[in-house]
Amino acid sequence: MEQKFEGTPQAEIRLEGRRVTRTDVTHDWGSQLRWEVKRNGQVIATPNARLDASYEHPEAVAGDYEIVLQLFKYVNYQKDKNGEYTASKFIEISNKVAYKVG
Amino acid sequence: MNESRAKIRNCITIFLVGSPGHVDTWDMKPDAPDDVRGKFRPISTNVSSVQICEHFPLMARMMDRVALIRSLNYNTGASHENGQRWMMTGHDFSPNNVQPHIGSVVSRVFGPKGDLPASIILPGKIGNTGAGPFHGQTAAFLGSGHEPFFLGSDPASADFKVADLAPPANHSEPRISARRDLLGQLDALQRRADSKSAQDLDASYARAFNLLTSSQTRMAFELKHESDKLRDRYGRNTFGQSCLMARRLIEAGSRFITVNHFDTVFNLSCWDMHADGGGLNNTYLDYERLLCPQFDIAFTALIEDLEQRGLLQETVVAVLSEMGRTPKLNPRGGRDHYPPAWTNFLCGGNIRGGQVIGSTDKIGAAPHDYPVEPPRVLASIYHGMGIDLETTMMPGPGGRPVRFIEAEPIPELF
Numbered sequence: 001m002e003q004k005f006e007g008t009p010q011a012e013i014r015l016e017g018r019r020v021t022r023t024d025v026t027h028d029w030g031s032q033l034r035w036e037v038k039r040n041g042q043v044i045a046t047p048n049a050r051l052d053a054s055y056e057h058p059e060a061v062a063g064d065y066e067i068v069l070q071l072f073k074y075v076n077y078q079k080d081k082n083g084e085y086t087a088s089k090f091i092e093i094s095n096k097v098a099y100k101v102g
Numbered sequence: 103m104n105e106s107r108a109k110i111r112n113c114i115t116i117f118l119v120g121s122p123g124h125v126d127t128w129d130m131k132p133d134a135p136d137d138v139r140g141k142f143r144p145i146s147t148n149v150s151s152v153q154i155c156e157h158f159p160l161m162a163r164m165m166d167r168v169a170l171i172r173s174l175n176y177n178t179g180a181s182h183e184n185g186q187r188w189m190m191t192g193h194d195f196s197p198n199n200v201q202p203h204i205g206s207v208v209s210r211v212f213g214p215k216g217d218l219p220a221s222i223i224l225p226g227k228i229g230n231t232g233a234g235p236f237h238g239q240t241a242a243f244l245g246s247g248h249e250p251f252f253l254g255s256d257p258a259s260a261d262f263k264v265a266d267l268a269p270p271a272n273h274s275e276p277r278i279s280a281r282r283d284l285l286g287q288l289d290a291l292q293r294r295a296d297s298k299s300a301q302d303l304d305a306s307y308a309r310a311f312n313l314l315t316s317s318q319t320r321m322a323f324e325l326k327h328e329s330d331k332l333r334d335r336y337g338r339n340t341f342g343q344s345c346l347m348a349r350r351l352i353e354a355g356s357r358f359i360t361v362n363h364f365d366t367v368f369n370l371s372c373w374d375m376h377a378d379g380g381g382l383n384n385t386y387l388d389y390e391r392l393l394c395p396q397f398d399i400a401f402t403a404l405i406e407d408l409e410q411r412g413l414l415q416e417t418v419v420a421v422l423s424e425m426g427r428t429p430k431l432n433p434r435g436g437r438d439h440y441p442p443a444w445t446n447f448l449c450g451g452n453i454r455g456g457q458v459i460g461s462t463d464k465i466g467a468a469p470h471d472y473p474v475e476p477p478r479v480l481a482s483i484y485h486g487m488g489i490d491l492e493t494t495m496m497p498g499p500g501g502r503p504v505r506f507i508e509a510e511p512i513p514e515l516f
Contacts (some may be wrong), residue, residue, distance in 0.1 A: 004435065032395045088391075
């Protein structure tokens with residue numbers, strides 16, 4: 001029997017300076033929760049967001065930064081030859097925030 | 103109910119079907135070679151001498167409540183079923199000598215506290231794990247009146263209801279009661295035979311009718327009475343909601359709840375990390391993204407919730423599995439079955455948390471000190487529940503009194 005996951009998870013995030021803070025996740029599926037940090041459109045970090053509700057990306061390289069909260073969505077455990085999931089994936093569950101450095 | 107029965111504590115057992123790799127979770131070896139150490143890193147906990155896997159950050163904050171047993175081992179076959187039998191009955195039995203589940207023993211000796219069955223297994227029974235039907239989750243010779251009640255439904259489903267507690271639409275409570283009366287008359291005829299099977303059936307019928315007609319019983323299974331915030335805290339998935347239901351059932355008077363984390367090891371994400379590329383293709387990815395976070399959230403929610411309601415001291419929580427996994431990674435980057443060493447843990451009741459019992463060698467291949475075999479864990483659960491194993495007997499095969507288990511509790515746990 002596959003696990004069932006109830007509802008649609010959601011959270012809100014807000015930015016204060018460069019520190020991002022999330023609300024509790026409603027309908028939290030309990031899977032891996034992470035911040036996705038992009039600089040100039042490229043993913044540069046995906047730190048765990050489960051333990052602390054706030055995060056400040058330590059890098060100060062100049063660029064346009066964007067952060068969103070992601071939760072792992074389990075569909076099934078199928079993987080390709082490289083060991084990556086074929087259907088299960090991270091999905092965005094929050095609004096996005098952005099800031100500029102430099 | 104007499105006073106000694108009333109004093110017996112409750113137990114919630116979380117059974118991790120498939121078996122987590124001990125070196126990847128609660129007995130990490132950061133100084134071992136690459137092909138042993140694995141992918142994950144250890145993190146500190148709120149007990150200075152204890153580290154656990156980085157993917158249990160919430161559990162790391164409550165290690166002071168938990169007693170890890172890092173030197174578990176047995177030397178019979180390395181199948182899931184062997185481990186299930188050991189850890190759920192304290193015996194590695196053969197098909198002609200089936201032994202009862204620990205919850206059935208508690209049910210037989212102490213009985214239910216109210217209308218709820220004394221032993222309930224959530225969300226369903228263990229099915230195919232590869233090597234036969236004997237998983238150790240039956241009442242065996244203790245009789246059908248002490249079979250665990252299987253929920254048989256998924257509490258994380260939007261349309262969740264307990265199938266066995268929902269009478270057909272045209273069956274009102276008076277009609278059910280009339281049928282109980284009729285059955286009583288039939289039973290009286292049958293009882294003239296005075297056979298044990300007739301008595302067992304009586305107990306089963308009584309339990310079934312109590313379940314059908316008691317509003318308190320039905321309510322205990324209804325998670326809708328919990329706040330959304332608390333349901334979120336446990337994780338909105340089958341395992342998390344089963345853990346929440348376990349707390350509700352303990353609160354409502356059940357004595358022994360078992361939560362099976364998965365009912366099979368095939369074709370789904372579970373702890374059985376062979377990485378075989380086929381039907382047993384669990385890998386580090388499954389541990390990192392799904393299994394460890396799901397366990398971390400649900401387990402810590404359960405402990406917090408029990409504590410906040412004043413139930414933790416009255417409830418032993420045991421996290422058990424069938425065995426460990428090979429210290430050395432297989433060529434595909436997975437780990438295979440390994441009974442010579444693994445870690446399980448206990449908390450709640452009168453268990454003394456913040457400690458580690460036993461240890462393994464440098465690569466987690468064998469106990470280094472204080473080897474512990476499965477029956478001692480079950481003896482410790484009984485002892486943690488307040489059961490005196492020297493004076494409390496159960497009826498064995500043929501009705502003669504026997505010890506609950508042929509092992510002594512681990513004294514350091516208390």
